Amino acid sequence: MTAVEIQQIRRKLPEWVAASVPFAEGGKVASYIPELAGAPHDALGITLINADGDLITEGSCGRRFTVQSISKLFTLILALMDIGEDRVFEKVGMEPTGDNFNSVLKLELVRPGIPFNPLINAGAITVSALIRGSDPEEKTERILQFMRALANNDHLRVDLDVYRSEADTGNLNRSIAYLLKQNKVLDGDVEEVLDVYFRHCSIAVDCADLARMGLVLACNGTDPLTGKSLIPRRYVQIAKTFMTTCGMYNASGEFAIQVGLPAKSGVSGGILSLVPGRYGIGVYGPALNNKGNSQAGVHLLEIMSRELNWSMF
Numbered sequence: 001m002t003a004v005e006i007q008q009i010r011r012k013l014p015e016w017v018a019a020s021v022p023f024a025e026g027g028k029v030a031s032y033i034p035e036l037a038g039a040p041h042d043a044l045g046i047t048l049i050n051a052d053g054d055l056i057t058e059g060s061c062g063r064r065f066t067v068q069s070i071s072k073l074f075t076l077i078l079a080l081m082d083i084g085e086d087r088v089f090e091k092v093g094m095e096p097t098g099d100n101f102n103s104v105l106k107l108e109l110v111r112p113g114i115p116f117n118p119l120i121n122a123g124a125i126t127v128s129a130l131i132r133g134s135d136p137e138e139k140t141e142r143i144l145q146f147m148r149a150l151a152n153n154d155h156l157r158v159d160l161d162v163y164r165s166e167a168d169t170g171n172l173n174r175s176i177a178y179l180l181k182q183n184k185v186l187d188g189d190v191e192e193v194l195d196v197y198f199r200h201c202s203i204a205v206d207c208a209d210l211a212r213m214g215l216v217l218a219c220n221g222t223d224p225l226t227g228k229s230l231i232p233r234r235y236v237q238i239a240k241t242f243m244t245t246c247g248m249y250n251a252s253g254e255f256a257i258q259v260g261l262p263a264k265s266g267v268s269g270g271i272l273s274l275v276p277g278r279y280g281i282g283v284y285g286p287a288l289n290n291k292g293n294s295q296a297g298v299h300l301l302e303i304m305s306r307e308l309n310w311s312m313f
C-alpha cells in the first residue's frame with residue numbers, strides 16, 4: 001500500500017503543484033516584518049518523507065525561509081519537557097481563539113488574562129519565558145539544538161536579518177508582552193523574553209527540515225530513520241492536538257474539514273504537516289491568504305488529502 005502510494009505521489013505531484021501555483025495569485029507575501037517582503041510571490045515547494053526514508057520533493061523546495069510561527073510548536077514541546085504540563089498550562093490555555101494570531105482582544109476580555117493557547121503570539125511569547133536557560137542566548141541555543149535534533153540537521157541557524165527586522169518593528173508583540181507582564185502571566189524581563197521569541201521565529205529551514213521534524217511527530221516522538229527517541233509520546237499528543245485545533249489559526253476549522261491533518265503554519269509561508277504514522281510534510285509558499293496561511297500551500301494539501309484519502313476524520 002505505502003509503496004504504491006509513494007509511486008502515485010511521485011507520478012502526480014508535479015501536476016498537483018502546478019495546479020496549486022496559480023492560487024498564489026490571490027495571496028500576499030507578509031510585509032509587516034520588512035525582511036520577509038522580498039520573498040518570491042509565486043514560489044511553491046513541498047517535501048515529503050516517510051518512515052523508510054523515501055523522500056519526495058517538488059517545486060521550490062530548496063529555498064530557505066524562516067520558521068516563524070512553526071517554531072511555536074517546538075518551544076511548546078521543549079517547555080513541556082523542561083517543566084511539565086501542569087506548570088505550562090497554568091500559564092496558557094488549550095482553546096482556539098477564533099481571532100487573528102496577533103490579537104490582544106481576549107487578553108483584555110476574558111479573565112484571568114492568560115493566552116488561550118500556545119500557538120497564538122501571546123501564548124508563544126509566554127511559553128518562551130518558560131524555556132530553561134540562564135539568559136536569552138542559552139534559551140535560544142537550547143531551542144536551536146532541539147530543532148536541529150528533530151530536523152537531523154546541525155546547520156539550522158537564526159537568520160539574523162529577519163531577527164533584526166522583526167525585533168526593530170515588533171511593537172504589537174511588545175505590547176502583548178507588556179500586557180502579559182502587567183497581568184503577571186509573563187515571568188522575567190520582557191525584552192529578554194521577546195528576544196528569545198524573535199530569535200526562534202527567525203530560525204531558517206527548508207522544506208526537507210520541516211518534513212523531517214514532521215516525521216518525528218508523525219512517529220510519536222521517535223525519529224524512525226535514526227531510532228532516536230526525541231520527544232515523550234504524551235507531549236507529541238499535546239502538540240498534534242494543538243496543530244489540529246489551532247495550528248492554522250482562525251482557519252483551523254476549515255483546514256480540518258478540507259485537509260484533516262495536523263498542521264502548523266508560519267507567516268513566511270511555511271507549513272509543517274504530517275500523516276500520522278506515515279509521512280512528515282514540509283511546504284513553502286510565501287503568498288498568504290487573509291488568515292496568514294500559505295494560499296497555494298493550503299490548496300496543495302487540500303488536493304493531496306482528497307486524492308490520497310488522508311483525512312483523519
Ligand code: DON
Nearest residue numbers: 068069101201265266267292
Ligand atoms: O510574531 C510574529 O508575528 C511572527 N514572528 C510569527 C507570526 C506567524 O508566523 C503567524 N503565522 N501565521
